Amino acid sequence: MTIPGRRHFLFALGLSVLLAGGASSSLYVSRAYAQQPPASQELAAQEPAPQQPAAEGGGWDFEEEEEEETPTWADDIRAQALDIALVAGFSVLAFVSFFRKSVRLEYVTLVASVLILGVYKSLLISIVNVFGLLGGNLPIFRYNLAWYLLAVITLVSTVLWGRVYCGRICAFGAFTQLLDATLPARWRVNIPRAIERRAAWIKYGILTAVVAYFLITKNPLIYPYVEPFWMFGLHLRTPVLLTLLGTLLITTVFVRNAYCRFLCPLGAFLGIVSNLTVFRIKRWSECSTCRICEKKCEWGAIRGPKIVMTECVRCDDCERLYADEKKCPHHLILIRKADILARRAAQGRA
Amino acid sequence: MKRLAIVLSLLAATAALTAAGAQNQTDARLKRLFPAATTFSPKAGDPPHVKAYNGDTLLGYAFWTTEILPLERGYGGPIAIMVGMDTKGILSGLVIIEHHEPYGDFSIDPPSFAAQFKGKDVRDPFKLGEDIDAVSRATITMSSAVRTIRNSSRRIARAYLTPPSAASPSR
Numbered sequence: 001m002t003i004p005g006r007r008h009f010l011f012a013l014g015l016s017v018l019l020a021g022g023a024s025s026s027l028y029v030s031r032a033y034a035q036q037p038p039a040s041q042e043l044a045a046q047e048p049a050p051q052q053p054a055a056e057g058g059g060w061d062f063e064e065e066e067e068e069e070t071p072t073w074a075d076d077i078r079a080q081a082l083d084i085a086l087v088a089g090f091s092v093l094a095f096v097s098f099f100r101k102s103v104r105l106e107y108v109t110l111v112a113s114v115l116i117l118g119v120y121k122s123l124l125i126s127i128v129n130v131f132g133l134l135g136g137n138l139p140i141f142r143y144n145l146a147w148y149l150l151a152v153i154t155l156v157s158t159v160l161w162g163r164v165y166c167g168r169i170c171a172f173g174a175f176t177q178l179l180d181a182t183l184p185a186r187w188r189v190n191i192p193r194a195i196e197r198r199a200a201w202i203k204y205g206i207l208t209a210v211v212a213y214f215l216i217t218k219n220p221l222i223y224p225y226v227e228p229f230w231m232f233g234l235h236l237r238t239p240v241l242l243t244l245l246g247t248l249l250i251t252t253v254f255v256r257n258a259y260c261r262f263l264c265p266l267g268a269f270l271g272i273v274s275n276l277t278v279f280r281i282k283r284w285s286e287c288s289t290c291r292i293c294e295k296k297c298e299w300g301a302i303r304g305p306k307i308v309m310t311e312c313v314r315c316d317d318c319e320r321l322y323a324d325e326k327k328c329p330h331h332l333i334l335i336r337k338a339d340i341l342a343r344r345a346a347q348g349r350a
Numbered sequence: 351m352k353r354l355a356i357v358l359s360l361l362a363a364t365a366a367l368t369a370a371g372a373q374n375q376t377d378a379r380l381k382r383l384f385p386a387a388t389t390f391s392p393k394a395g396d397p398p399h400v401k402a403y404n405g406d407t408l409l410g411y412a413f414w415t416t417e418i419l420p421l422e423r424g425y426g427g428p429i430a431i432m433v434g435m436d437t438k439g440i441l442s443g444l445v446i447i448e449h450h451e452p453y454g455d456f457s458i459d460p461p462s463f464a465a466q467f468k469g470k471d472v473r474d475p476f477k478l479g480e481d482i483d484a485v486s487r488a489t490i491t492m493s494s495a496v497r498t499i500r501n502s503s504r505r506i507a508r509a510y511l512t513p514p515s516a517a518s519p520s521r
Contacts, residue, residue: 223426
């Protein structure tokens with residue numbers, strides 16, 4: 001690894017430590033709150049009969065004391081074991097499919113994402129969590145271990161490899177990618193590159209706008225208007241939202257993955273984080289002239305010799321091409337060179 | 351100058367009306383929790399609460415979960431719930447005041463959620479999937495809402511109610 005690479009890795013570690021630190025500090029504060037001295041004298045005097053409660057539990061003998069007083073981490077973890085196992089299992093599947101560059105496993109991952117993270121658990125990373133990060137309103141760590149596992153995997157994987165979350169973990173992204181795979185390819189409209197490049201900026205505009213809206217109004221209730229995946233709850237049925245969702249789904253039939261590529265504010269947030277990406281996709285020297293991958297990339301993430309990390313969702317399409325000895329010029333040229341050399345050698349001998 | 355005075359007085363009137371409206375709303379909610387109550391005390395104490403009276407008899411306590419446990423959080427932040435509890439530690443009901451939960455619409459907003467808590471004893475376990483119905487796809491919201499109701503009720507009970515253990519230690 002190069003030195004800048006290592007610096008990025010340290011940044012990744014720092015980010016995850018920050019996240020975990022934020023969570024544990026909120027726990028610490030809640031404990032401190034519990035130890036606040038009881039009623040001030042003035043207020044206590046107003047009480048009709050201030051029965052002095054006994055020191056511990058006030059004689060109530062509650063089955064389970066409040067969380068601050070008797071930590072029962074084992075119980076909490078046991079209660080969440082199924083969810084944690086689901087997230088861990090799914091993540092293993094997602095990353096095995098990612099590292100093996102297997103097409104079949106990738107589709108298994110996408111289906112699993114829609115079914116488990118989408119329909120069954122609705123475990124999502126949302127713009128609401130970006131608001132939470134800004135306003136200190138993240139879910140409480142101890143009670144939401146599965147969600148935090150997903151959040152840490154999302155952040156750390158984004159720093160290490162880029163928007164893997166968008167490419168194969170997010171249930172809505174998985175859903176539109178599966179749509180893309182099932183709908184006839186001839187319905188597909190390939191929009192011109194110039195427009196595509198500009199449209200990719202829309203999501204940053206949306207991110208800025210909703211974050212500004214949140215910071216000004218302190219109201220996070222803007223999320224259903226910018227995030228269609230809350231439809232997994234099948235509950236937000238206002239005419240405006242249904243129209244927005246309908247328009248988006250119809251658009252997606254023609255412009256595949258339109259939401260992820262152009263509109264998603266969370267994708268924009270992860271896109272900003274992905275500028276730090278440590279392990280980037282390697283490029284051959286031939287990539288500066290060859291355009292096969294650039295044409296193949298459905299995410300508009302390849303521009304000439306460069307891969308635009310903020311748009312790349314690590315779908316593996318170009319990496320599979322690099323490895324393909326029948327299609328990638330890098331291998332074709334090498335093979336031809338070898339052939340020529342072999343022929344020359346044979347001629348020389350003759 | 352005159353214009354400024356008009357604008358200021360209009361603003362003041364709006365603020366007063368809003369405040370009065372909020373007070374009316376609070377009164378209506380208190381009445382829902384304690385239909386038999388004739389008067390309510392102003393909010394006071396630590397933990398803060400409102401006392402409900404029928405004449406001179408104390409019917410119970412109403413309190414706001416976010417005032418007792420300000421650090422409890424769901425998916426999108428604190429879930430404000432107003433809870434009513436009688437003098438024996440039986441919940442008389444609850445009203446969802448405010449929240450920012452994306453899946454609130456099918457988890458804590460339906461009246462069936464609040465209805466489950468009416469008549470619950472503060473010593474009940476309050477466990478999702480056991481004595482409270484779990485809602486799939488809204489685990490974070492549901493667990494936070496139930497936790498905040500349970501823990502704030504327990505804190506109020508510990509502070510203001512006579513523990514029944516002396517009378518009936520078996521419970």
